[in-house]
Amino acid sequence: MIDETTTVASHCEMGAGYRLLVLNAPGMAAETRPGQFVHVKVPTLEASALRRPFSVFDASGQDGTVTVLYKTVGRGTAALNTVKPGDAVQVEGPLGRGFPTECNGTALLVGGGYGVAPLHFLARRLRTKTTLFVGARTASDLLALDRFAALGVETKVATNDGSAGEKGFVTAPLDREIARLRGAGEAFELFTCGPDGLLKAVSERAVSLGVPGWISVDRHMVCGVGACFACIQRTVGGNARCCIDGPVFPAKELIWQ
Amino acid sequence: MAIDTRVNLGGLEMATPLTTASGTFGYGTEYLGAVDYSCLGAATVKGVRMSPWPGNQMPRHVEVPGGLVNAIGLQGPGIDEFLSHYVPLYREKLCGLPMIVNIWGGSIEEYAEVAARLDAAAAAASGAFAVECNVSCPNVKAGGHTFGQDPEVLRCLVGEVRKATRLPLVVKLAPNVPDVRPYVRACEDGGADAISLINTIPAMVIDVEARRPVLANRTGGLSGRAVHPVAVKAVWDAARATSLPILAMGGVYEAKDALEFLLAGATAVAIGTAVFSNPGVVREVHDGIIDYCRRHGFDSVRELKGAMLQ
Numbered sequence: 001m002i003d004e005t006t007t008v009a010s011h012c013e014m015g016a017g018y019r020l021l022v023l024n025a026p027g028m029a030a031e032t033r034p035g036q037f038v039h040v041k042v043p044t045l046e047a048s049a050l051r052r053p054f055s056v057f058d059a060s061g062q063d064g065t066v067t068v069l070y071k072t073v074g075r076g077t078a079a080l081n082t083v084k085p086g087d088a089v090q091v092e093g094p095l096g097r098g099f100p101t102e103c104n105g106t107a108l109l110v111g112g113g114y115g116v117a118p119l120h121f122l123a124r125r126l127r128t129k130t131t132l133f134v135g136a137r138t139a140s141d142l143l144a145l146d147r148f149a150a151l152g153v154e155t156k157v158a159t160n161d162g163s164a165g166e167k168g169f170v171t172a173p174l175d176r177e178i179a180r181l182r183g184a185g186e187a188f189e190l191f192t193c194g195p196d197g198l199l200k201a202v203s204e205r206a207v208s209l210g211v212p213g214w215i216s217v218d219r220h221m222v223c224g225v226g227a228c229f230a231c232i233q234r235t236v237g238g239n240a241r242c243c244i245d246g247p248v249f250p251a252k253e254l255i256w257q
Numbered sequence: 258m259a260i261d262t263r264v265n266l267g268g269l270e271m272a273t274p275l276t277t278a279s280g281t282f283g284y285g286t287e288y289l290g291a292v293d294y295s296c297l298g299a300a301t302v303k304g305v306r307m308s309p310w311p312g313n314q315m316p317r318h319v320e321v322p323g324g325l326v327n328a329i330g331l332q333g334p335g336i337d338e339f340l341s342h343y344v345p346l347y348r349e350k351l352c353g354l355p356m357i358v359n360i361w362g363g364s365i366e367e368y369a370e371v372a373a374r375l376d377a378a379a380a381a382a383s384g385a386f387a388v389e390c391n392v393s394c395p396n397v398k399a400g401g402h403t404f405g406q407d408p409e410v411l412r413c414l415v416g417e418v419r420k421a422t423r424l425p426l427v428v429k430l431a432p433n434v435p436d437v438r439p440y441v442r443a444c445e446d447g448g449a450d451a452i453s454l455i456n457t458i459p460a461m462v463i464d465v466e467a468r469r470p471v472l473a474n475r476t477g478g479l480s481g482r483a484v485h486p487v488a489v490k491a492v493w494d495a496a497r498a499t500s501l502p503i504l505a506m507g508g509v510y511e512a513k514d515a516l517e518f519l520l521a522g523a524t525a526v527a528i529g530t531a532v533f534s535n536p537g538v539v540r541e542v543h544d545g546i547i548d549y550c551r552r553h554g555f556d557s558v559r560e561l562k563g564a565m566l567q
């Protein structure tokens with residue numbers, strides 16, 4: 001982990017309130033693994049403001065860049081909107097334990113909202129067949145699907161209002177694919193990031209089926225490095241720190257309220 | 258000429274007047290790579306008691322203008338794992354950097370027991386150790402605060418801990434007392450080597466839309482920029498009431514903030530909440546103090562202690 005003075009390479013709108021921020025971060029780019037996150041000091045907030053954590057959407061050691069996909073939800077992300085190419089941004093990273101990039105059989109990736117961000121970087125690094133399941137409220141909330149297509153990832157979509165893909169929850173197409181793979185006797189693993197409800201649903205499936213499940217949990221953070229105990233997730237080993245023991249946990253270790 | 262940055266905090270030799278604030282710096286090694294440890298004279302680690310402690314429910318913090326309100330609730334592994342895992346890790350990564358171990362308990366006996374365990378472990382380990390007794394955490398019902406709100410109880414607690422350890426003994430006081438003097442005297446009478454202040458200030462944030470407190474614990478403690486002037490006054494009051502060395506903390510974000518503490522009478526300064534937003538603050542404060550000494554003709558940081566003009 002380092003605290004690097006990065007510069008903004010590009011910053012563009014993706015629709016639905018999301019933006020893609022590409023940072024020149026040669027000090028950390030090569031070290032960054034899928035599922036890890038960065039802790040960003042928003043330059044236009046007051047100096048004492050806490051940093052904001054974002055999963056890494058993409059990182060390239062060759063280009064020396066780290067990319068995050070973020071949604072504007074509050075004053076920190078709103079202030080981040082104003083940074084321009086060439087601006088300096090202080091970033092700690094790479095932080096946390098990410099996803100394994102070895103997978104036995106098909107990798108089933110399940111994402112909701114900005115949860116697709118770490119799954120994109122994961123899809124880039126996985127060498128096995130990969131299918132992405134994305135859930136959203138409505139068609140315009142679907143993000144970066146072209147980027148997954150460019151990686152050769154098959155994508156299955158579910159929206160609550162049926163405006164894209166099938167109507168309903170993403171667990172429906174996921175369960176059908178799980179049934180198909182089990183019927184064919186094929187191995188698979190589950191990888192997920194998104195709202196807690198989704199994480200819990202995927203965890204429960206991994207545990208009950210006895211397959212590896214890798215769950216990326218987001219909790220409000222202060223330090224991001226394991227120093228303050230703000231970001232707790234209950235696990236079989238007690239209260240774990242998401243920023244250092246996670247954010248990715250094996251499904252069988254998590255305890256849901 | 259090089260400025261002499263060494264200070265002595267109640268028997269603990271520090272190469273610089275700077276340490277970290279307990280609870281903001283984990284078990285010492287978490288910030289490797291981001292903080293310049295060569296600027297620290299010691300690292301102060303998270304509060305430890307006899308047995309593992311789960312802490313409070315989430316949410317445990319909320320950002321407010323000028324700082325942070327937290328109710329972590331002293332989560333920690335307990336003394337056994339602390340000694341078997343975190344102390345060796347610290348010594349492996351940070352070698353001889355003195356470690357100030359923050360301790361707490363649910364009874365006076367527990368404080369003394371933790372101190373005795375540390376005393377024995379320090380004798381067997383390399384590097385310097387000190388004990389910082391937390392009697393001022395606003396976030397746990399049983400421990401902390403109750404012992405720091407009554408001078409007679411405090412004197413008794415400090416006395417028992419004193420009997421349990423030969424390590425430099427620092428007692429960490431609360432800011433929310435009408436007059437700090439009786440507490441300082443209780444520390445002296447009990448045999449403390451130094452005092453530290455301030456801990457966080459009791460605070461609360463309400464989500465008006467939800468009509469509920471934001472923190473699961475309902476109330477918490479305020480730290481960061483907002484508490485700094487309160488801390489300067491508390492340190493100034495304490496310095497005039499005792500000859501014990503003072504470790505000052507509360508909202509240090511730049512060299513000027515640390516210099517205020519030194520001029521008010523502190524021997525050493527801890528940096529806490531500021532590290533979260535800027536780990537570079539440790540080097541900035543260190544270099545700023547040296548620069549100040551040069552500009553004002555001080556050869557040693559020790560000369561700054563209480564050097565405020567009347």
Ligand SMILES: Cc1cc2nc3c(=O)[nH]c(=O)nc-3n(C[C@H](O)[C@H](O)[C@H](O)COP(=O)(O)OP(=O)(O)OC[C@H]3O[C@@H](n4cnc5c(N)ncnc54)[C@H](O)[C@@H]3O)c2cc1C
Pocket residue numbers: 037050051052053054055056068069070071072073074075076077078114117118217218219220221247320
């Ligand atoms: C490991 C991790 C990875 C994340 N990855 C992404 C990502 O790839 N893309 C993305 O858009 N968002 C991501 N988030 C959420 C993102 O950190 C928050 O949306 C952001 O901090 C909100 O800041 P704000 O000032 O705009 O919101 P405010 O609500 O004004 O923030 C107030 C405080 O709450 C914290 N906070 C608010 N919402 C969240 C949240 N959902 N999670 C954690 N802290 C929060 C803020 O950091 C800040 O300290 C991630 C969070 C974590 C913990």
Ligand SMILES: Cc1cc2nc3c(=O)[nH]c(=O)nc-3n(C[C@H](O)[C@H](O)[C@H](O)COP(=O)(O)O)c2cc1C
Pocket residue numbers: 228278279280281303304325327329331359391394429455456457479480481482484506507508509527528529530531
């Ligand atoms: C997240 C957090 C956890 C803390 N935990 C402890 C603790 O375990 N023991 C203790 O004595 N003080 C604890 N404190 C108080 C700090 O050590 C310090 O006294 C206070 O935050 C003021 O300094 P600052 O404004 O520089 O942070 C904690 C503070 C914060 C913000």
Ligand code: FES
Pocket residue numbers: 220221222223224225226227228229230231241242243244
């Ligand atoms: S955010 Fe500080 S321990 Fe995780």
